[in-house]
Amino acid sequence: MGHGGHGMPGEKAKDFKGTMRKLMTYLGMYKIPLVFVVLFAVGSTVFNILGPKILGRATTEIFNGLVEKISGGAGIDFDKIGRILILLMGLYVLSALFSFIQGFIMTGVSQKLTYRMRKEISEKINRMPMNYFDRQPHGEILSRITNDVDTLSQSLNQSATQLITSVATIIGVLVMMLSISPLMTLIALLILPVSVGLISVIVKRSQKYFKSQQEYLGHVNGQVEEVYGGHNIVKAFNKEEDVIAEFERDNDILYESAWKSQFLSGMMMPVMQFVGNLGYVAVVILGGWLAIRDVIEVGDIQSFIQYVRNFTQPIQQVAQVANMLQSTAAASERVFEFLEEDEEDQTVPDAVSIKGLEGRVEFENVRFGYNPEHTIIHDFSAKVEPGQKIAIVGPTGAGKTTMVKLVMRFYDVNGGSIKVDGHDIRNFNRSELREMFGMVLQDTWLFKGSIEDNIRYGKLDASHDQVVEAAKAAYVHRFVQTLPGGYSMELNEEANNVSQGQKQLLTIARAILADPKILILDEATSSVDTRTEVRIQKAMDNLMRGRTSFIIAHRLSTIRDADLILVMKDGDIIEQGTHEELLARNGFYAELYNSQFERSA
Incomplete structure (x- = not known):
């Protein structure tokens, strides 16, 4: 996996040829627009190249006219010069029009x-399987969707057009x-x-600074995002100075590499101009001698000098395009790497339908490890x-939440099986299987949008009245009414304009609205008083009536009335039974239960 830079100048693809081949395959579906891009780009270049030759004719005409005038002849033929200049203007207008059309098509592509x-x-x-997101930093995935795709778009747009026009210009100018x-x-x-030798030296020197610049830009961005997200914690632990020191360290390296890379790349133009000017001197001296x-013709010297100027520029552009193509390939490679990652099977042949299922769940010798x-x-x-009503209890890290993730098929078991109504859950389509479940997690997740939209996430076609009913059942209706805007109030990105407990109630309302066959409550009341x-317990009792329910709880007082309590420790069920049976057994559950009440006493 590529880390650090985001398809930057100077970052090299691990497999340049393979990646460019994939990109060409991707571009294959835009064959016709790309053919027009080539035609218009070449047309624009050809019209542009003819300009200096025709302008040279006008100069020759003026020179010859002046010579004639001195010799007592007719002098300068302004009509002929006018016709030449109108032709020249027409060519440049056509060149600009063609350039505009190819730019328009290429931007579209x-x-x-x-x-x-x-x-x-x-x-x-x-x-994607869940374990991919466990392995990869979220910022890295986000970077591929935003930075790498952006880099690819911009560099492709610029480099493709520049490459066509530069090559056409080099060939055309050489012929002229x-x-x-x-x-x-x-x-x-x-x-x-x-000039090529001097530029290659500059490019080699600047490459490492470009790489360092993008790497430390990533570090600085990452740190800013991290500190912004945990600003309260930074303040609470008086870590402002440490955070500033770390930022300044990375920012100093970024500053050093940025100015060096920008300075070196900025030297390209002056170096090219200096060498080009030496060339002009040589060409003018030789041209004057040949004209004598x-x-x-005299006008040919002027045309030639313009061609020399037009010749060095596309060569420089080709060097830039080569660098840009490295960045295109690096960005493409990171995008293709992501698109080629292993996927989960979303559908299975002859999938079992969830219609008519009652919600009987069976775990048979389940074995699993992340x-x-x-x-x-x-x-x-x-x-x-x-x-x-099944309660799963046990100390932290016993595997309680993992069991829930296995039932939902976020992960597949390594051994044994989980069955719903006698059917292995691997025989269901994932999306259909998950329709059977409603889930309220310890980590609440709400998105930017109105409170009503957040509740309706459980059932997208629900009416306003159904949303209100679900909110009442979750004891959140009265609280929503006190908010400015009521159900239309917008939650922000972090949803931190409502309290943690209120967020929990909203997620419970969402689950109630979804009306699932099987309910999973993972520490669902951990954030409320x-x-x-x-109150929520009452709402839950209404919600759980007639439904198979899995409850993960730390507060054992909330699960006394469960039909079955599974006691987990180190990934195994060490006890199971009702509350009374387990207390009478005086084992691990009784120890957990009594320790809680000793603490509260």
């Missing part, structure tokens, strides 16, 4: 490509220069190795009848 890539990435995210004077062309070409000997070498659930077996917890 690059934007369609980035739209398609972003769409594919967003669809891909939904098909040869048509004027092969000897002068040879002199002009001798300055090229000098009547080998070429890392296959490190098993955390060794041999888990349990049977849950439809409508039963005892009085609200009693």
Whole structure:
């Protein structure tokens, strides 16, 4: 996986040829627009190249007219010069029009490509297994969707057009220069190795600074985002000075590498101009000598000097395009790496339908580890009848939440099976299987939008009245009424304009609205006070009636009336039974239960 830079200048793709081949395949569906881009770009360049030759004719005409005037002849033919200039103007207008059309088409192609890539990435995210997101920093994934796709779009748009026009200009200008004077062309070409050599030295020196610049730009961005997100914690622990010191350290390195890379890349133009000017001197001296000997016209010297100027610029552009293509390839590679990651099977052939299922859940010798070498659930077996209320208890890290993730098929078991109404959950389509479940997690998740939209997330076609009913059942209706805007009030990105407990109630309302067959409550009341917890408990009892329910709880007082309590420790069920049975057994559950009440006493 690529880390650090985000498809930056100076970052190299691991497989340049392979990546560019994939990109060409991607661009294959835009063949016709790209053919027009090439035609219009070449057309624009050809019209532009003809300009200096025609302008040279006007100069020759003026020179010859002046010579005639001195000799007592007719003098300058202004009509002929006027016709030449009108032709010249027409060529330049056509060149500009063609350039505009090819730019318009190419921008469309690059934007369609980035739209398609972003769409594919967003669809891909939904098909990715959860363990990918456990392995990868979220900022890294975000970087591929934003920075890398942006880099790809911009560099492709610029480099493709520039490459076509630069190559066409180099060939066209060379032909025109040869048509004027092969000897002068040879002199002009001798300055090229000098300028190319100097530029390659600058590019090599600047490459490492560009790389460092992008790397530390990533570090600075990451730190700013992290500190901004945890600003309260930084303040609470008086860590402002440490944070500033770390920022300044990275920012200093960024400053050093940024100014060096910008300075070195900025030197390219002056170096090219200096070498180019030496070339002009040589060309003018030789041109004057050839004109005196009547080998070429006076206007040809002017045309030739313009061609020399036009010749060095596209060579410099080709060098820039080569650098830009490195950045295009690096960004493309990171995007393709993501798009080629292993996916989960979303559908299965002959999938079992969820219609008519009652919600009987069976765990048979389940074995699982997030890392296959490190098993955390060794041999888990349990049977849950439809409508039963099952509590899963145990110390932190016992594997309670992991069991829930396995039931929802966020992860697949390494051994054994989980069945719903006798059907292995791997025989259901994932999306259909998850329709059976409603989930309220310890970590509340609300998005930027109105409170009503957040509740309706559980059932997108629900009416306003159904949303209000669900809110009443979750004891959140009265609180919502006190807010400015009521159900229309907008939650911000962090949803921190409502309290943690209120967020919890909103997620419970969402689950109530979804009306699922099987309910999962993972520490669902951990963020609310005892009085609200009693209320939620009543709402939960209404919600759980007639539904198979899994409750993960730390506060054991909330699960006394469960039909079955599964006691987990180190990934195994060590006890199971009702509250009374487990207390009578005087084992691990009794120890957990009594320790809580000793503390509260």
